[in-house]
Amino acid sequence: MKKIGIKDIALRANVSTAIVSYVMNGTRNVKPETKERVLKVIEEFNYRPNAIAQSLKSRRTNTIGVIAEDITVFNTPEIIDGINDYAEQHDMHILLTNLRLQKKVGYNYADTASYQKHAQNAVSDLVSNQVEGIVYIGVHPRDLTGLIHTNDKPIVYTYCYAQNECSIQYNDEQASYDAIQYLVSKGHSRIAVISGLMDSIPSRLRFNGYYKALTEFQLYFDPQFIKVGDWGGESGYQLLGELMELPDPPTAILVMNDLMAAGALRAAAERGISIPRELSVVGFDNREFSAYLNPRITTMDLPLHDMGILAMKTLCNRISGKEETIEEPPLCKLIERDSVAGPRTSIK
Template sequence: MSTISIKDIAAKAQVSTATVSYVINGTRNVSRKTRERVEQVIEEMNYKPNNAAQSLKRKRTNTIGVIAEDVTVFNVPEIIDGINDCADRLDMHILLTNLRLDKRIGRQFDQVDAYRKYAEDAVSELLGKQVDGMIYIGAHPRDLTGLFDTEGKPIVYTYCYTQNDVSIQYDDEQASFEAISYLTSKGHSRIAIISGAVDSMPSRLRLGGFYKAITAFELPFNPQWIKMGDWEAESGYRLAKELLETPEPPTAIVAMNDVMAVGVMRAAKELGIQIPEQLSIIGFDNREFSEYVSPSITTMDLPLHEMGYKAMEALSHILQGEKVETGEKPVCKLIERDSVAELAT
């Protein structure tokens, strides 16, 4: 696939992307002088129109509807950027709808009837605008089977899923396993974990990775080192104090998000425990603030841009009538900062 898009052609030829499209497709009259200038730039840049994209242009609106549950939630903007990145390369366009669920329902994601109408209205609006397909971006990973009907339009989900549609998810279990593996490489064996909400899919998968690592590295298993939080800093603080005040406290704590990791840091400070000299901490999500607290938080970075890109790519394949093989899940990446140290012997 060409890495040059019609936006690049338009910029160099000093015309609009629509004019470049008219020249390529011959769909409207363009002055001879403008046409020659565009054609010259196409030749100079060795632009090769994407056949699949050209086919979509002839048969469809070349527009994709993107439904975001809330654009203010940390994961959503980078996923949208990934969708835009791929759409640009395919010379496709997106229409973005923001459900604003964080403001409307908070984290009551189990209360489906509280937000079903917002989702249905968004789908109806996009169908009215003749989009070719849709991408739905969740604010929290969960099963959305039966939430709405797209009336036959193809849809791809990311950061959430249904039982019947293509979805792009990252590998939570692998990320948790890698976090524990990193701590063992630093000499830690007394490793505690503070989970998110017990009914959360990421919590279950990350706990699965934790248990696998315990077995793989033959680490001591202490049920008291497994705590169930709620994603908020206060739960990280409270549960970390419980862990650190035991007769045999852990030397490392994995918090299932960076927000709870900040709570762990607060508890350690109150107890006079130095980080990372006496306690190592790993968070999840690579939130922006994690780089600026002191010490900066070692964390697992989520492949959000890649998820958005793959979601758009998958939808493009579906629109071409191709079978989509999602293959391996995008993987998280360990970001090494200052909250983990070698265990002193």
């Protein structure tokens, strides 16, 4: 049983293939009664044009490539969801590639050459499949500038940094500033920070926001209040201990991700420090688990879905050669839960 094509439809409807094409695409006037006839045959045979052939001729595939550094990392599915929404609305398709960086045997972030080869292969593959552009979804810890080239197909980076390229980010600095402002509004003034690794860009930005807020609100500043972790739960556990052993400990802590915050909570529990009564904690990332910890962590939700949409919007603008409209980055949003209260001293 041969697959039916446009010729078969044309034959049955007693018209040329051109008419069938015009009817389907509405690219030219067709006499209503002919149109009717064609439509009926299409319906009858449940004919769907071969998108491959269409693409070849029209040189438009309506397909964009998505490269995820690791789809199992928490940020990625939400971003893809955003991308998919935009794509669906604009009749585009998504060709997905997962780099799987975290699990690739022998891969480590320092090995730029190996990364580059891997990523470049993915790009070449997508380009050879005639995607019209690429969205790259990272997991942060690396500046990707110049590592990838796409042969002048547009590429938009998100959740990672590519200094001279087009990259979509939420506003880290603003987010951490907002968190401090929130703590201040609750009455805190002795606010510590548990940062991620200091050679990472988000750490620096979030620290900027922290420092800026401290200055602006004229809060107590103590270098001993600045602890640098490694993003892992253990370091949160460790550093909370150090902080609370200070002769005059903070009443609130901004922790730069929920993983470290979870560790900090465990440390607090072991030391009999009640959160939020004796100590307030604000996390970052709004990870799924943070709503199930005890207490449920107040944390910064990342606008991942919006970033996906914005990335697609930007990409599609560049594909159609439109003016680069500079959009505001999407904002993080504080999720108020149970790990923040007023400072102890303010309670009667």
